[in-house]
Amino acid sequence: MAPGLPTAMDRPHFIGIGGAGMSGIAKILAQRGARVAGSDAKDSATAEALRALGATVHLGHAAAHLADDASCVVVSSAIRPDNPELVRAAELGIPVVHRSDALAALMTGLRPIAVAGTHGKTTTTSMLAVALSELGLKPSYAIGGDLDAPGSNALHGEGEIFVAEADESDRSFHTYAPEVAIVLNVELDHHANYASMDEIYESFETFAGKIVPGGTLVIAADHEGARELTRRLAGSVRTVTYGEAADADVRILSVVPQGLTSEVTVVMDGTELTFTVSVPGRHYAHNAVAALAAGAALGVPAAELAPALAAYTGVKRRLQLKGEAAGVQVIDSYAHHPTEMTADLEAMRGAVGDARILVVFQPHLFSRTQELGKEMGQALALADASVVLDIYPAREDPIPGVTSDLIIEAARSAGADVTPLHDKAEVPEVIAGMAKPGDLVLTMGAGDVTDLGPRILDRLSK
Template sequence: MELEKFDSVYFVGIGGIGMSAIARWFKQRGKSVGGYDRVKTPLTSELEQEGIWVHYEDKLKDVPAEYRDKDNVLIVYTPAIPSSHEELKFFQKKKFNVLKRSEVLGLISKDHYCVAVGGTHGKTTTSSMVAHILKHSEKGCSAFIGGIMTNYNSNLIIGEKDAPVVVEADEFDRSFHRLSPNHAIVTSVDPDHLDIYGDEEQMKEAFGKFLQLVPEEGHTLIHYKAAEKVNMYLENLYYTYGIDQGDYQAKALRGISGVFYFNYHGKRTIKDLSLYVPGFHNVENAVAAITAAIELGVPSETIKDAIASYKGVKRRFEYILRQDNLIYIDDYAHHPTEIKAFLRSVKSMYPMKKITAIFQPHLYSRTQDFYQGFAESLDQADQVFMLDIYPAREQPVPGVTSQMILDQMYTGDRKLVAKEDIIEELSNTNLDVLVTIGAGDIDQLVPVIGNHFKEAAS
């Protein structure tokens, strides 16, 4: 299918972070772009300000005629949209050109040199690092990122028509099997989305199939721990990376005042790199991104400058407040391994301070599968306020609640708190380091909490 032949593109679920990036890409290419989403958010408001039409009720009669012209409109939808959605049902029944988001991304990747970053966690930060380095260089790139890059205040970078494309390889719904990667990175392979895969082995096999998409002349890079899980499915040569581990390494790592300094060792050696986004996992992400940039011929000094100027992704170890009496950090972590890595980094940076965590579980299925892992990870905090499960696309599962996690924890200071009561709880709590963790709508609490403490300090 030729994407250029369509005059208009309509997105069912336009407010998703991945969907909105593709919507912006089409808009910048001169297409008429519109769509539906369930609720108005800061992101959908930004889309509207950019000239993209968005509405918030599933009513076909509200959709303008230009998006109901079967021959000239492309319909893009996300699997997060239920099959009962009236607009989507209409477009499918009337045999419009209807594609999943992953299929559109696959078509885009097919026409460019593609760097695809997969993994159950780490893919957003790593792909944004690759994009930032390439943007910083003469190569340039287009990039579709699953988060808002702080350097650009966007989830999209638009490069020249022949520039490389950087994409996230999303394992949900096996979306990454539709990509055409020349350079593939896998950051992690931990059990997740078992509602889709059934068991961990099928998920590992799916990652193997993704890596098999890389041509023999391409480049495959896998975190050394992930490689142990998928190497039986790999056919072509691959390389590994890590901190003091693998074919490509960060060495001489030291953290000083929240900045991580390290040397990169691989086909080249780059000394005294400085990364201002904290976290051991982010150093590993940087190793993967640097390796991709070297494969694309980016000079060492350019890479060094780009890593030093990289500011991260919104909601990935994002500092909200740095006051004398309170540090507040927000993170998107929603899998036990992510939470463990995040809290480990926080504890290493503030070893003598009390850490208070607010966590919102994401999905009933994920909570049911990993409640013990969540409990073990959250036990690293000194105090935990647990919110109710954010359902996203799911219906409630009988007996599956946030209390399942609390019941498995050892941390004595823990309790279930309603979102509307969280400010009162925090006001009556002695805080040193506060962290909010989760992928649901906990992000809406972040500015409320931040403003509360800013006003209290003024």
């Protein structure tokens, strides 16, 4: 039976409660019986889901939103020090808890699996949550995206397993003490917080060092960054590697595309297993094998977990089909790092063959564009044509000289057909002028580009 409610969090107030990570923790606390409150910049389906669980969700940020008897205020690294609710918390002497500490408290007394890596965390965490649920193990989970099924980013389950996405962006994943940790890949990203690959490796080493005694690190054998991390750890933790490399402990023998699914065959402990992954692309197949290895490390029989992984049908914004109009499919992709962009475009190419792929790309963060703009442009060369929007700033202030032009110039140098567009409202009309029956349109990025899918479909249908 899962533990109950941490007493210090019986009346939490979340600043930015609608965010993917924050809302998940708020949902679990509400499901455990806490009196949850919080605020967010705008209303959303997430806010409405929280209200349905009994939470109070205020719109906008104001000191008056914070109740005097709140037991703690939960924040993420994105909350600025001058936030009026944070200032009010200091005045009232209410403890401020980082999101990662709140999540760590929820995992106390359970058997946590923490999923880390530069890319693929949400998908892999989701695959585990769905497969373990399919087997009747009733896991708790906290994910950075909404599942297609069972339709939420978080759940308080009655079982002993807790599956959590472990975010390296601000080093907050150092808070967790998992029984099993997954490292999918290790690359340079989050340039505002990491100045070099050495800092990235040190951060992941610290994360691996938090695995409980007798626990297991599941780590990729095919990514050089992950292999380097394995070398640096030098046997300090029990390690299970997975991938197509000949020396992988869980070796992938084949990934056979079958339309928008794949058939995956692995050898594990001398036994060959073949199972279906219900989303396209080699990288999603690798994520599924990571999930398989992690579940097995926790004692779930691989022969049962492998077929259960087929129950995973996707996460919102991870190659999510938004619809079809005038013979044109529109799919939404969260990819915002060049590696992710390349993987999703290759997955789509494998799935649709000779059909044209049109991309609407919105760069995410000035710092990421400054460091990786050239590589983003090169990735877009895999599409038949692209529309590139202005940079979505998220939590960042502009950096002089850093614009989408860095990506556009690199894309054109790589031979890509690119159309710059500053007004997002013009996208549906522009795409309608470009798209032909049989084409695939991919809205791509971690910002509000996701809102364009329905608008493009609406325009195409006219």
